[in-house]
Amino acid sequence: MRVPRSAAVWMACCMALALAGCGADKVEASGTTDENGACVLTIGTLGPLAGPAADFGLSMKGTADLAAAEVNQQGGLRVGERTCHVRVSAYDTGYTSAGAANGAGEFIGQGIRFVIGPMGATEVTGMKPLAGRNDMLLVANGFGRDALQPQYPLVFHVAPGPSVWAAPIIAEARKHFSFNKVTIVATSDQSGSDIADVNEIRFTQAGLPVSRESYQRGTQDFAPIVSRILGHDPDLVDLASTPAADAGTMVKQLRQAGYTGTFCRLGGESTAEIARVAGGNDVLGNFFYYSMVDLSDPRMQHLSAEYEQIAGRPATSLTLGWLPAARALLRAISAAGTTTDTQAVAARLRQDPLEDPDLGRGVWTGQQEFGVDQEMSFPFYMGYIRDGQPQPLVRLEATQP
Template identity: 45%
Template sequence: MRLNKVVLMAGCAMAIGLGAVSARACEIKIGATGPMSGAATQWGLAIKGAADFVAAEVREAGGLKVGDETCQLKVVTIDAKYTAEGGAAAANNFVSQGVKFVLGPMGSPEVTGMKPITTRNKILMFSDSYARDAIGKRWPLTFHMGPGPAAWGDPIVKMAKEEFGIRKALTIAPNDQAGTDVAEVVAQVYENNGIPTKLEYYQRGTTNFAPIVTRIMAANPDVVDTVSTPPGDAGIIVKQLRQAGFKGAIGRLGGPGTEEITRIAGGLDVLKDFYWFEPVFIDDNVRALQKRYHELVGVEAPENNFFFLFVAGGRALAEAISNAGTYQDAEAVAQSLRELHVNDPNLGQGKWIGEKTYGIRQELSLPFGMGLIRNGETLPVRRSDAPTDE
């Protein structure tokens, strides 16, 4: 956020009439929600970590200037449990606590459960879901933290096709909205690059993928793409695929989690050939956030790279609140956010897109990375500029 929006101030006090009366400190509640338990816990903790960090930045600067007040951010964390029911419960909880702004959630079921409630109660939500209706004109207060694979998938598939000679692909994902929406989009990206693609689904909560692995082996694809499968599940799938003798590449056009997948699969030698989407291109400027997080929050930063993305979103939200001059009117803050020129000090220049895919420009696009492991060796992540609607 711009430094002129943050003022240094030790406390809030004001004189009224003949006596000095202590003023109640201005406090803005920022919700942080996502899967805080289960196989996708990394994603939820990344969102919480980002909210904690932005609040710490504001606190260190002395507060956020909002109209005539100087405010602090208070993070309210709720587990949305990666389900529509969990998302709805989280949204109702935020309503009961007077939360007007929310970072998260991640999963499409969570977002689906939250949107009607946040829209009805005028709560601005900065979510990250790859669902076909993640944002739209029906949801004017729902913003998208990073575009989906329809925007960034093409250069990654082109890279993988060149590196691994892919001729036939298979995607595997959970058989709910969080899985099917992403898998269908990713499959279309492969198809657009001349790669026939088969879609395979599994019941969320599965721990033994042997029957599915048998079907995958029979299909004989050159690559198995785990798309948005939670990292914990993806690691098991990779491990069982390799145990079954699968020699092809593993793709992941659905989000990060490489470290967790590698750990569960059994190491880089097991993972072997792997490529993935990194929502943020990690350079020294971005890594500095990890050190800064430890300095301000007192613990290590979340490992998942969605942390960096939501830091940029949280900073943009804080600046929009300051520019709007209100923390009570989410609609005014949303308009301020739409007009905001995002140039994050760590992640770089952002673009507002989404018109082509969703019919509304409320999707914050930032530079991203294309990760690659060949023969068990991690190669430098390749940078790509922020995707556009063009």
């Protein structure tokens, strides 16, 4: 069997951590076993798997699938005296707080202690209390104002939110586009308003006047909000964390209504889906966005090919961008030598140097925004489309905000 380059490098990283003493403690090493008595470690993933935000949940699941495949192709994950086969169990939250809480309950019943997800501020809010009471370790991706809290030490961030990358992207975008008046549109729930709040702060700090519009998640008729956006007469519309299908619909209708300004999305990356729904890059026109990775990078193309072979569908920038966090979680489980003690794994995860073979060196952030440095920030990119033509991505380094 061909061993993927990324898997080989991953194992080298684990060996380096072990040599550094990360796995020296003798900790309980147990896990569920299959019918043959072999160790099986099941990682849960939570997120929307259908509907307008399905791109998020499917990417989260894809992240875990790829990380699991990397270690399984090397023979499994070494945990204490055992080698465990890694499996992934996915739960569709419907992008709701109740759905995430139900998923937590389902995983608790299955004995799943490590979860990659959930997505969205409302989902993270719904799941944190249950996870906290049941010692469940989450590597989540909600961008809410309370996504990380010191009282939930087992909650980590798979990637930083706009509190880290919005300001650098706004500064870079002003080198490529002219805009002086911004309207931010987002859903009216916590997942939308929390991100819109952060983006408004960053635009205001950049000296730009900001107006806000919101709509109810699940809306089918976007004509009223399109009319309200036009009433603000912006030359930049920030789609924030609006689900990709909704964002694409609004872009299409705004263009049809005569809007000629620039669009951006500073609440997560789903550009391909937004363009598809809107009617193509020509409809997007001028558009800039946050991207976790550069899909044209040969390393990302290699990973994407590996993932497509595993999952039977193309990888997205989210799948590949969240991969370092899944790798770090598995390294921490191996270093702690346990599949049950989430406190010990969390302690190892906080010590991880965030050296990823494909995305480069990351930093731990979160102290300024949340009071705890438990979000993983790797180099990121500003992507942009000018006059309907995609341009080379601009790399921006990961730093403390």
